[in-house]
Amino acid sequence: MTDKPRHSWVTIRDRIREMILNSTYGPGDKLPRDEEFAGRFGCARSTVHRAMQDLAQNGLVQRRRKGGTTVQRDPVTRATLNIPITRLEVEQKGSVYRYQLIRQSMQPPSAAILANFGLHEARPMLRVEALHLADSRPYIFEDRWICLETVPEIKDVDLTRESANEWLVRNRPYSRCDLRLYARRGTKSDSEILQSDVGNALFVMERTTWIGDAPITSLRAVAHPGYQLFTQG
Amino acid sequence: MTDKPRHSWVTIRDRIREMILNSTYGPGDKLPRDEEFAGRFGCARSTVHRAMQDLAQNGLVQRRRKGGTTVQRDPVTRATLNIPITRLEVEQKGSVYRYQLIRQSMQPPSAAILANFGLHEARPMLRVEALHLADSRPYIFEDRWICLETVPEIKDVDLTRESANEWLVRNRPYSRCDLRLYARRGTKSDSEILQSDVGNALFVMERTTWIGDAPITSLRAVAHPGYQLFTQG
């Protein structure tokens, strides 16, 4: 039955948030300086800073040096997607995972892939097409390009045994990730690979990653009909 | 041409990340204590803490009191989606936004909505069906339920003028948001509202929000064919 410490940054955050909610400070308003809040709450400035850091991260306020802290005028809904390794995703659903390499070859990247990376000149890349299966049924088909300059070791990996997805996630942390999600009607080619009806609604995820400025990989993953992507757990 | 301060937490973070990348510490390995790193780098422990906070947030390491810091065994790709107010999304694309209220009524929530909220008993809710248009073409159709106990003021809002989306985002910050994304074939009803062909692939976003434990709203938004959802800018 212990109370929350009066000066915990969580408490401070909730108090400030409460003031925003009850319109003590409305959208676009400037909040008091951190130091002012610190004095008012009887805590250290750094505690207010920690609270503000959290509010800013959740998009409720905006902070600028000299400009101060303002209540976000047009809040955005922020949601964090956790995209696990496909094998683990399948296994966590209690299904048996299987993986199948379809094609693998060195290719000059298509214009679309170059655009994803924001590159102006072609670089040597490895293209890998593979299918992830759950209980022997097609789960996700991925068409992936890997930059050989950034990831030369990939040439020595046996991609018939381990998926590029898994190897990369385990061995090549990225510093930036672009994501694009959309729905698409299944083509004849989709239907053959995913064993689904032509014209079915398919969920598509396009993902491009970099380490620093160096491109790592860009892929289009097409999921089986019925696939859903969630936030959190 | 100023160098980055030797003890900036960003520098410390990059150094630690580098050690993880070059396999000084591999997946599952335990990292030295923060204090150990601090001594090694010649900085304060809190600086190491700040660096670790960032690495943990990006899913590269996992931290536990007493258990120490370990390199994440199965990294997850984390992507943050920014979902703006629909009106702003449309306007930022340079299109003219229009909004159309289709239906509005008090209704007992369906079982699916109750499940979204994790509620066991029905509560009074307002159901709002509305269409967002871009350049007079259907953009997103939303079917929304709003909990009247949590948001009683919504009864006094003129939803023919302002969308529930906009009013809620501006006036009801949330503390928790669940998101579910998937693709679905358009039904006859979809095709009429969105003026698209029956059977088209539609992108669906289901979103449920709470403030504390109190349910705010739960909605299903169906986008026009061709809609894409991005990360960041």
Next chain:
DNA sequence: GAGTGGTCTAGACCACACG
């Protein structure tokens, strides 16, 4: 130039989780 947030430090204590 000057005001505000961002960071770094050194030290203290707390809280959780493992043995």
Next chain:
DNA sequence: GTGTGGTCTAGACCACTCG
């Protein structure tokens, strides 16, 4: 119990940016 991360403090200086 005990070790580790989490937090809080007080103070100093830095860096961005607005006027």
